[in-house]
């Protein structure tokens with residue numbers, strides 16, 4: 001229990017302070033693409049410097065340390081109750097150490113008790129898998145970018161979007177234009193086609209667990225991802241909405257079944273401060289290796 | 293890169309155009325949701341605190357107290373400015389602000405107030421909490437701390453070369469409006 005808790009504290013610290021390598025590579029590539037002497041270039045340079053400073057000082061990359069989302073893939077017979085208790089203790093400790101801001105507010109009273117613990121926080125998602133290992137992934141999802149996410153119900157008359165892949169494309173690009181730079185772009189889209197309102201948004205978030213430079217194994221979705229990425233980057237919104245060539249760093253789309261009556265497209269927006277890490281745990285709860 | 297320093301004059305501000313990159317040195321005041329509502333509804337600042345010629349920074353910083361009693365700024369990135377839109381124009385007029393720093397841009401009323409009173413909106417890089425905290429040399433004072441709590445209090449920061457971009461100038465131009473219109477036009481060609 002103690003060992004597991006320490007592992008989770010380290011997972012929280014590293015996620016908050018150290019940008020994953022795939023995201024750093026994408027930001028470096030974006031910086032090469034922007035024209036020299038533009039404000040887009042300056043913004044990306046500040047972002048790079050910020051990533052480096054946070055890592056060196058072991059302090060949060062962004063002060064909004066976000067919603068705390070754990071995704072645990074666990075073997076059959078795993079004790080989820082014990083894990084949840086360890087995760088809560090780890091969150092309490094990581095908050096006391098300054099890796100997480102006092103970031104969780106009682107919705108009814110407006111009170112913030114400074115622990116980051118309460119109904120819904122942290123959020124824990126468990127999945128059983130047919131293997132003996134335990135993988136724990138963590139996303140810290142900022143509020144500013146969460147606010148620019150949106151859900152569409154097809155057909156959408158305003159956008160002339162039908163219930164097909166072209167309709168999906170239209171609404172996803174609409175979400176990009178609506179967001180402008182307000183989600184602290186350049187961002188990454190996690191999209192779900194289908195599902196009900198709740199499962200659709202939840203599934204869109206799991207797309208952020210993918211590596212930025214992976215390719216979607218489903219050919220239609222892969223084409224759509226590439227198309228949205230290139231189209232969005234041709235719109236000139238740019239980092240922070242200052243104008244420029246990098247509006248998005250990536251697009252990740254998944255599809256789940258829907259009811260005949262519904263066709264939802266849910267778009268979650270992740271800011272450049274894309275904080276996501278993961279660990280494979282050994283049987284005593286220690287960290288065997290890092291997943292990203 | 294245009295250097296600016298406190299206190300700012302109307303002339304400094306009117307010379308700025310949308311897209312200019314600036315670095316600000318001098319005294320910076322923070323204020324976010326609670327302070328905006330408070331000031332716009334007739335609340336007063338403590339005696340001796342004067343925002344005239346100054347910049348209000350939309351920021352809820354993370355500030356720690358060192359054992360010797362000095363404040364240390366740990367994170368100080370901008371917060372979303374749009375929430376202050378109902379109050380900003382009045383505060384610019386009443387307190388003689390020359391600049392507002394935040395992220396995401398603001399609306400038409402603030403833009404009009406910038407033109408009328410000689411003020412600009414400066415966009416800092418959202419999320420750059422560490423880089424921007426490094427620009428703070430010293431915390432000079434804090435006001436309304438008891439009343440609003442640390443993130444919502446008015447902090448007086450002495451900053452050096454704090455980077456930001458003019459995205460709304462004192463001539464009625466808004467980079468946000470221009471980029472949004474241009475990006476919508478580009479999208480229309482690609483649908």
Ligand code: SF4
Nearest residue numbers: 062142144184271419
């Ligand atoms: S959107 Fe992301 S980068 Fe921007 S303030 Fe929120 S968490 Fe930070």
